[in-house]
Amino acid sequence: MAKAPILTPQSEDFPRWYQDLIQKAELAENGPVRGTMVIRPYGYAIWERMQAEMDARIKAAGARNAYFPLFIPEEFLRREAEHVEGFSPELAVVTHAGGRELEEPVVVRPTSETIINHYFAKWIQSHRDLPMLINQWANVVRWELRPRIFLRTTEFLWQEGHTCHRTAIEAHEYATRILHDTYEDFMVRVLAMPVVVGRKTAAERFAGAINTMTCEAQMRDLKALQMGTSHELGQNFSVAFGTSFQDTDGAERQPWQTSWGTSTRMMGGVIMSHGDDRGLRLPPNLAPIQVVVMAIRDDAAVIEEVGRIHGELLSAGVRAEVDVRTDVSFGRRAVDWELKGVPIRLELGPRDLASGEVTLARRDSGDKSPVSLAGVAATVVSLLAEIQEGLHAEALERRESTTVDVATVPEAVEAAAVGWARIPWADLGAEGESVLAESGVTVRCLISADGGVPESDDEEGAIAVVGRAY
């Protein structure tokens, strides 16, 4: 007799499947203040892995971490006209503190361009101070009317990079470097997510930027998720905050800036990109637990061998844990590790031990097969790499097979109802973009004819990738 599914099947109700999974895998919960979230230990362990991998790439790109205040004087936000217009509706404002009303209310940072530029103006005097490359790991607040856990929360955790450069070209190159070498590389190699990397249209641009570039991923319900953005800010903020430097020729100039961010939203991306009806499927390079070694039952020789395998895996650099909670039924434990998306389970019982084997269960395919206890760590290491590749290939295959080339706006609307569409930007344009919006379809990004990132809003041959989005 078939058991009731633990999660609402994806095909039945994808949003409910998403919420079920987050709850049952103990990733997160809604906070008491609307739109906020609690990230539970298992979810936070995944986020810590993301942080570690992303932070290493950010440092490799030469940026240094720093920390700027949570509270920003309201007046700072007003200095850049588009910026304040973009963020005003989402601001949380502190009006009372220390038992009295503040003379000037302060806003809780929705992003830190303004406050960081206030310091850039102090710290930068000469071309020798450039490039200045800063990153910050922090919480930010944007009041959300329709919150959804991880994807759109009132408070979220992120990293935000802020840089100053001597020339427009250097700023452009750095924003592009972060886009590819930091973000795309992380998403592909760690998250196993094949992102489309392109340029946002003017309508979708960050408030205050002259160019926003983006990494867009496709979820299993075929909707798009913006995974990270890298902006060229031009001189908008350096002019607004009076940041200038003495250039090599002695002239006083404003630096060209970039900013770029990725957040806990990527948690939602991983869940919806790889998860299935049995739960999460974590790419091995991301998983805080890559392998769990389970004792099927309470048997001294089995427990001892579980410990030995665990040690062998740790020595081989595998993030492994043991599960010897034999007072809980084996089936229940196995289902829980499936829910949590652990890539490989090694299940050991007395019979396996007697035959010198252990049962290896793959979370990606669900396959189970016996493998020899001799050299099990080597088997696991090579299989983890295979699973990482496989999850990426599967997601890429899905995206390719559900993205169609179209030539007209009605065709794009039709295609976006069941997947993604590619349409020449010359055939769509800002007008067609507005028509799409009426059907809830957006231009995720523009890509060049050769698949690269367009250098301008109206690059010849540019193609719009369109779809529904989170």
Place this chain on the structure above:
Amino acid sequence: MAKAPILTPQSEDFPRWYQDLIQKAELAENGPVRGTMVIRPYGYAIWERMQAEMDARIKAAGARNAYFPLFIPEEFLRREAEHVEGFSPELAVVTHAGGRELEEPVVVRPTSETIINHYFAKWIQSHRDLPMLINQWANVVRWELRPRIFLRTTEFLWQEGHTCHRTAIEAHEYATRILHDTYEDFMVRVLAMPVVVGRKTAAERFAGAINTMTCEAQMRDLKALQMGTSHELGQNFSVAFGTSFQDTDGAERQPWQTSWGTSTRMMGGVIMSHGDDRGLRLPPNLAPIQVVVMAIRDDAAVIEEVGRIHGELLSAGVRAEVDVRTDVSFGRRAVDWELKGVPIRLELGPRDLASGEVTLARRDSGDKSPVSLAGVAATVVSLLAEIQEGLHAEALERRESTTVDVATVPEAVEAAAVGWARIPWADLGAEGESVLAESGVTVRCLISADGGVPESDDEEGAIAVVGRAY
């Protein structure tokens, strides 16, 4: 001719020395909103080292990281009477968000006992769920009337641990374990700070705790700094939030809790514990840069050898950097590395190279001497350990030599004007504590006659350690 000092000398004006150092070593700055701070990249790199070392110890104690919301419903704070009384005067309150007035204002977390207990009540049902051991790295806000950078800021970064246990004894043992194995161990071994570990008097206890234990350090101006606290909360919060579990005997009981925290205040502790008139002196186990290898001038062979030494140091596990900015004067660079407290400088010029040596400058003693280029990494590794020990020994010696035993309250006041005093708690008592307070002197903690941590407020033979404090 003596040059003007870079920093105000400690003996002249200690608080100004502290501020000068923080600015000149580029550790931090004041934020635009009163009492907030910007932690600059070099300061933040030190904080990241603290986080890494502390986080490893917290995980070794079995706690798991999680993240709870910044915003707490005002009503949560009111549930524990002492807690709300203690924190109300310091709260920052968000009254407007998303462009409108909130129906219920939310407070910005000053600490997270309340919101975390709201979730403990959901997550804990059975004794099998215990112990529950949670830690959080986060920013918190306490409105400060007399802010001082790192030491008392409106917003600061910290870790806060929150745990639930089946019995009072287990909670007590865990709070004590964190105090010694996590906090004291970190402060002694990483920060090279010999802390006095003891119990707070009832007057100095955390709002809502039944026992607060503390690590107290002495600064170079002989004032005390509270470096970290570990609290037993009893059942105060579990009762207030209705957290209960079915015990082994089937009875429904409230868990016993602990909470414990350390913060960016420790940055101030390191500065004032080790810093001298030439700048910061970082203990090698903390220093983000343990060794800087400097090219004295622009000479191809010198630059090449600097690179080789750098590689040898990195291979030996030393956190090393090179300084080949030969367009800046050598003296200026050396002074800057001194300011930044880098434990060892290796200064290489053509003459050193010719003689197969490099000049090694120690930041702790200021000594300079030539060492052989052959095996320089081994020399450095052993010297780093010696410097670490030496800074600890120096701080311990200072504390010992400036702490006196006294028998009466007037003697304690007199002694605390020029150092610390130890006085039997039986001779001081709560009444004597109030008298001390009139002279700005506080009981830093009570210690047992054998130097341990007293088990009760009125343990026989307990000794009060008193002094002026930050």
